[in-house]
Amino acid sequence: MKADKDLVSFQGVLFMALEFNRTTFLKVYTGEDVLYNDIPLYKAILREARRLGLSGGTVMKGIEGYAAKLRGVGRAVNTLISGNANLPVIVEIVDKRENIDKILPWLEKNAAHALVLVEESTYMVTDYMRERGYVDRLIGGPPRTQEEKNLAQQNIQLQQQQQ
Secondary structure (H helix, E strand, C coil): CCCCCHEEECCCCCEEEEEEEEEEEEEEEEEEECCCCCCHHHHHHHHHHHHHHCCCCEECCCCCEECCCECCCCCCHHHHCCCCCEEEEEEEEEEHHHHHHHHHHHHHHCCCCCCCCCCCCEEEEEEEHHHHHHHHHHHHHCCCCCCHHHHHHHHHHHHHCCC
């Protein structure tokens, strides 16, 4: 339970005081067919983000989309014949702005077939995040201890082996 100092009173009723912090989102819109050195661009982005020590990333695959060219239309036919549906992919990475800035030159050079967005956002801090020290990690990201650095390196090697 939260301490009394974490409660606020409104018209005589006590409420939990919510805590919010600022963070930065990096979103990269691309296609699953876009490659970087013979691997999908989205995987290369995650590798580079891990190498730089960014907090965390997620890849989401769309079911259909369009931009310069239509993506994902006729998925069943493409999947049966070629195994490649050319679906849209979104990579999201959340970290401090100064950490997001570290990957931008790499993206500028290597993400020619992608739309890169950088957005400031607000997230709510939960008790779970506080208790486990995730608040600093979400807005601070890089591995701090040698153990965290070794784990990050092992994750990169594991991803490379799965290629």
